[in-house]
Amino acid sequence: MLGIIAMFCLIVDRLDFTKNIEMLIEFFDSQLIEPQAPTLDKQGIEETLKIIEDKFDLSKVVSNPVPVFIFPLNYSQRNVNMHNWPYINSITCTAINPALAEENELPDDQYILTHELGHLLVAKLSDYNTVPESFYPIFEKGFHNKRENVEAEYWPELFADTFSMAAAYNTELANTNPFMQKLFPSLSLFEQYFYNIIDEAKSDKISL
Numbered sequence: 001m002l003g004i005i006a007m008f009c010l011i012v013d014r015l016d017f018t019k020n021i022e023m024l025i026e027f028f029d030s031q032l033i034e035p036q037a038p039t040l041d042k043q044g045i046e047e048t049l050k051i052i053e054d055k056f057d058l059s060k061v062v063s064n065p066v067p068v069f070i071f072p073l074n075y076s077q078r079n080v081n082m083h084n085w086p087y088i089n090s091i092t093c094t095a096i097n098p099a100l101a102e103e104n105e106l107p108d109d110q111y112i113l114t115h116e117l118g119h120l121l122v123a124k125l126s127d128y129n130t131v132p133e134s135f136y137p138i139f140e141k142g143f144h145n146k147r148e149n150v151e152a153e154y155w156p157e158l159f160a161d162t163f164s165m166a167a168a169y170n171t172e173l174a175n176t177n178p179f180m181q182k183l184f185p186s187l188s189l190f191e192q193y194f195y196n197i198i199d200e201a202k203s204d205k206i207s208l
Contacts, residue, residue: 026082027092032075035095039074040109045093048110052117052167056194061201062089062120070113081107086118086123091116108176114167117159125201131159138162138193142186166190 004033040048049070052058062068069090076097077083083092087129093113096106119128126132129152139158150158159178168177169187 011131024085030079031079031083032073032094033078033097034076035074036076036098037096037106039045039072039095040093040113042072043069044110045072045113048113048173049118051171051173051193052114055167055171056198057202058117058121058198061198064124066118068120081109082112082116084119086120086128091120105178107178109172111164111168111176111178114164114177115160115203117167118163119156121163121198122156122159125197128151129156131155132197134197135159135162135193138189142183142189164193166194 048186059068066089069088070093071090072093074095076095078097079100080096081096081100084090085092091113093109096112098106101107115130122128122131135155139145139162140152141148142162143158164177165187166180166181166182168174169191174180
């Protein structure tokens, strides 16, 4: 089950904490600032997770073998809105920073949380810095672009945002996602892709 706790208070076996320890130290030391907006509260987090769980049964992949921990922090971040920590299977849920808004439009924190879950999903399916091979033809068809036009560093972001659209499609999260209208003709394609790849991953997990 997807877990929510208020602070880092558990030492979890079978997670490679050392890969993220220096990043965590830097994060708490230099990235956190006074909250610039309200933080998504526990109810908002739970509502978001329930919508995604009801749709994709996602916890059987991202919470296997250990749960996802989401830490609501009453801070904003200097450089990003929220952050995922794949090696400890966690998300720090911080307040939106208006200084990071594009064209003065504040992103919705439920959308950002869904995006961060997409990063944890890709870390389970392939590697945090890459995407499954099956995603490339979906991208080319849905985004009307060519794989070779995208630099390697952007693929995890594209995967996470595509997941966020698939999760929001035909749910209460639809109005939170800034890309839904721009890519509306491709949303059913994205949705079916994530149904398929998550079902495949669940079967693999069950068989282990």
